Amino acid sequence: MSAGLVILILKIAVVLVTILLVMSLIVLAKGHYRWHGRINIVFFVLTLTALVGLEVVARLVAPKIFDDFFEAHQAKPALRTHLMFSMPAAAVMVVMLVTGLRRSRSLHVPLGVLFLGLWIGTFITGVFFLPHANP
DSSP, X not given: OOHHHHHHHHHHHHXXXXXXXXXXXXXXXXXXXXXXXXXXXXXXXXXXXXXXXXXXXXXXXXXXXXXXXXXXXTOHHHHHHHHHHHHHHHXXXXXXXXXXXXXXXXXXXXXXXXXXXXXXXXHHIIIIISOOSOO
């Protein structure tokens, strides 16, 4: 498995879960709060699965898989920028799940706005800035 293939798979995953996120916002706008929550649970599980899978590959299966790849593409700055969005988004996502399940609307809604901003940054930097082809 190459670094480029792993990144391409993650890009596809990000696009697919973003479609779920948009669907979640559409049903929320229509007042279907239960469906909003259910879709977000699926979003959470799939996103967490991708994150854990990435960490397994990057830390256990092939710890140096990305080192040469990002160096060859001169993409370390793009990776740093991506991580500045994606790492806080992952943390906020966990808190949002808890606040959503507890129906803590006063905290959940502002976190949702923050998460959307972070997710847009994650999407743009991950899908468009990170390379996936071999140099």
